Amino acid sequence: MGFDPATLKYDAAGLMPCVAQEAATGEVLMVAWMNAASVAATLATGKVTYWSRSRGAFWVKGETSGHHQRLVEMRVDCDRDCLLVLVEQEGPACHTGRKSCFYTAVRGGEEVEILEVSHGGTSGEA
Amino acid sequence: MGFDPATLKYDAAGLMPCVAQEAATGEVLMVAWMNAASVAATLATGKVTYWSRSRGAFWVKGETSGHHQRLVEMRVDCDRDCLLVLVEQEGPACHTGRKSCFYTAVRGGEEVEILEVSHGGTSGEA
Numbered sequence: 001m002g003f004d005p006a007t008l009k010y011d012a013a014g015l016m017p018c019v020a021q022e023a024a025t026g027e028v029l030m031v032a033w034m035n036a037a038s039v040a041a042t043l044a045t046g047k048v049t050y051w052s053r054s055r056g057a058f059w060v061k062g063e064t065s066g067h068h069q070r071l072v073e074m075r076v077d078c079d080r081d082c083l084l085v086l087v088e089q090e091g092p093a094c095h096t097g098r099k100s101c102f103y104t105a106v107r108g109g110e111e112v113e114i115l116e117v118s119h120g121g122t123s124g125e126a
Numbered sequence: 127m128g129f130d131p132a133t134l135k136y137d138a139a140g141l142m143p144c145v146a147q148e149a150a151t152g153e154v155l156m157v158a159w160m161n162a163a164s165v166a167a168t169l170a171t172g173k174v175t176y177w178s179r180s181r182g183a184f185w186v187k188g189e190t191s192g193h194h195q196r197l198v199e200m201r202v203d204c205d206r207d208c209l210l211v212l213v214e215q216e217g218p219a220c221h222t223g224r225k226s227c228f229y230t231a232v233r234g235g236e237e238v239e240i241l242e243v244s245h246g247g248t249s250g251e252a
């Protein structure tokens with residue numbers, strides 16, 4: 001059936017979490033939020049477009065940093081309340097300059113940084 | 127530094143999203159929610175333990191279905207408001223009997239089921 005972003009189940013703020021996974025490697029890069037309009041924009045443009053909760057505005061990933069995410073495929077979960085986007089990521093996904101936002105592991109009860117900074121970080125959202 | 131689940135940034139309901147990824151394959155299996163107590167329980171027991179928003183109760187993954195998730199590693203994102211758990215998944219992660227909850231892809235504007243049911247589904251949470 002045709003896909004309509006309005007049929008997804010958003011939270012009280014009209015948002016749902018979206019996991020970005022690098023298509024080529026399977027690495028989970030980040031989790032951010034989308035509303036129905038950003039889902040539609042992502043599909044229409046091929047540029048992954050989140051909703052920034054802190055800025056209250058659309059957030060075309062890479063718009064300010066140049067670290068774009070090109071959509072390879074969008075997937076919807078069984079409850080229709082979460083998204084997975086497979087992407088081609090240009091540069092680091094994390095605003096700290098690391099490839100993934102998940103660079104802190106819990107090992108033996110301690111926090112351990114497992115990814116190096118590959119690019120200069122950005123001061124705001126990437 | 128020592129990891130304390132209380133230092134993470136939960137939402138107004140005391141929850142944060144957690145992405146479960148199969149450690150061996152990189153496949154994203156599901157997204158569910160954890161509170162501080164379920165983060166602590168997951169680390170203490172090695173059994174991935176979510177908080178069920180619908181039941182308002184701890185949800186030890188596989189407790190009723192037998193489809194356990196064994197924790198391989200927990201990771202925290204840069205904003206400390208999202209978790210990634212690398213897991214060993216026994217049987218399907220999805221309550222529909224599919225390996226992953228993300229079995230619906232959006233291709234050419236249509237919804238397409240891309241994963242087959244490998245096990246009988248469960249009526250409730252898996």
